[in-house]
Amino acid sequence: MRELACDVAVIGAGTAGLAAHGAATRAGARAVLIERGPGGTTCARVGCMPSKLLIEAARAAHDARGTGIFGITVGEVRVDGAAVMRRVRALRDGFVASVFEGLARIPADLRLSGTASFSDPTTLLVDDHTRVAAGAVVIATGSTPSLPPPLRPVADRVLTTDTLFEIETLPESLAVLGAGPVGLELAQAMARLGVRVTLLDPAGAVGGTRDPEVAACAAALIGAELDLRLGATVESAEAGGDGVRLTWRPEAGGQESGTFARVLAAAGRPPNLSGLDLAAAGIACDEDGLPDFNPRTLQCGTAPVFIAGDANQEHPVLHEAQRQGWIAGGNAARFPQVEAPPPWPAFALVFTDPQIAAIGRAFDPEAARDWVVGETAFADQGRARAMDRAAGLIRVYADPDGRLTGAAMIGPKIEHLAHLMAVAVQEGWTAATFLDRPFYHPTLEEGLQSAVRAVAARTGGTR
Incomplete structure (x- = not known):
């Protein structure tokens, strides 16, 4: 068996792992990267990028059907499904290739292929070919789609992301x-x-939306385009011809069923931790197998082990995974000296149309009694009406002194408004500070300005 010594061993070459390796290397550490495959990052291979490629194809079809409102007539809109999927894969493969190009720039002697497991807190076995002795270890093993128990009898007919x-x-x-x-x-x-899509979920809201007003607006707008079954619990699945027959229990009781050509399981991605033998590293885990870790330093207990990205389930989105990788890799390189940077504001985006966002403090019905909430709808917003996109809602949260603490939104191109709000929350702006910033007319951003102005009116900060 090959013996390899290093300062930092990083398990996983996804977004968090690559960031961790880069941070450790920049800190002067000799860092080894271990990847069992297929690699290419979840984002580029099966997540952010291919999903957005599919979303953009859908947007093009939807927009083509909706030109009549502008006085423009087009011919029949036909969707070539095979061509749509070929484009998705072609561009997806390009994104994945760029990740592998970056990986190839890491010296070959610092890259290992195989499955890593702990034999002690600082020793890893990679398959049966290499023993790695490290000063510290970063776990960045990512996640895998889960298959709900009712679908397991027809697993061979079920799609995942x-x-x-x-x-x-x-x-x-x-x-x-x-x-x-x-x-x-x-x-x-x-x-x-x-x-023909049926969307089923036992929860009562879509997109993880916690603000009840925004959740209701989202369900109404997006539910108008498909068969949305909230409060529905799938109980069984069986093969039916070339498809799958599902039976579910609606929230109101009783039983319903339907047969579908395909079924997509999109019910979460648990972390890839089962094969690591965390017990051998002396790491305590909860009943779900998740290690106890500091969410700011990302250190697991007192061990020289750090966990980043989807593997810790803290914030399973790319920008957080990348930042966690930087923190974990730097701390592993400096161990036992570790830093605890302040967390970013919570920031979640759903790339539906209209888009959904949640920033900062999450809505809580009890706590919200003491909040100041500013609200505005897109129904009368000038730019949204010009675009024929006048639907949606913004709710901005603030403390009684006017300090902005969060927001929930659904509306056109919300991704841009959400970034503005994230900066405001991170910088600790009050409503008055926010309003003392330039807003061009006519823009969708004026919708956010209106919601913040409503906060200012209630906190004495009106300009």
Whole structure:
């Protein structure tokens, strides 16, 4: 067995792992990167990028059908499902290739292929070919789609986000299990591409939205495009011809069923931790197998082990995974001296149309009694009306002194407004400070300005 010594060993070459390796190297450490494959990062291979490619195809089809309001007539809009999926894969493969190009720049003797497991807190076994002795270890093993128990009897007929983008063409019908951000995005995209979609979730809200007003608006707007079944619990699945027959229990009781050409499981991605033998590293885990770690330093207990990205389930989004990788890699290189940077404001985006965002303090019905909430709707917003996109809602949260603490939004191009709000929350702006910034007219950003102005009016900060 090969013996390899290093300052930092990073397990996983996804977004967090690559960032951790880079941070450790920049800190002067000799860092080894271990990847069992397939690599290419979740974002580029099966997550952010291929899903946005599908969403953009759906947007093009939807926009083409809606030109009549502008006095523009086009011919019949036809969707070539095979061509849609070929484009998704072609561009996806380009994004993945760019990740591998970056990986190839790491010296070959510092890259290992195989499955790593702990034999003690600072020793890793990589398959049966290499023993790695490290000063510290970063776990960045990512996640894998879960398969809900009712779907296991027909597992060979079920799609996940790891396999969806490999289908040759679009199905005639699709059941999506899970109305979280990923399930919601993919369900709407498929519906706009002409697929008959049923979206089922036992929860009462879509996209993880916690603000009840924004959640209701989102369910109404997006639910108008597909068969949305909130409060529905899938109980069984069986093969039915070439498809799958699902039976579910609605929130109101009783039983309903339907047969679908394909089923997509979008009910979460648990972390890849089971094969690491964390017990050998002396790391305590909870009943779900998740290690106890400091969310700011990312250190697991007192061990020289750090965990970043989807592997810790703290914030399973790319920008957080990348930052966690920087923190974990730097701390591993400096161990036992570790830094605890302040957290970023919570920031979640759902790339549906209209888009959904949540920033900063999450809505809580009890705590919100003491908040100041400023609200504005897009129905009368000038730029949104000009675009024929006048639907949606913004709710901005603040403390009684006017300090902005968070927001929930649904509306056109919300991703841009949400970034403004994230900066405001991070910088600790009051409503008055926010309003003393330039807002060009006519823009969608004026909708956010109106909501903050409503806060200012209630906190004495009106300009």
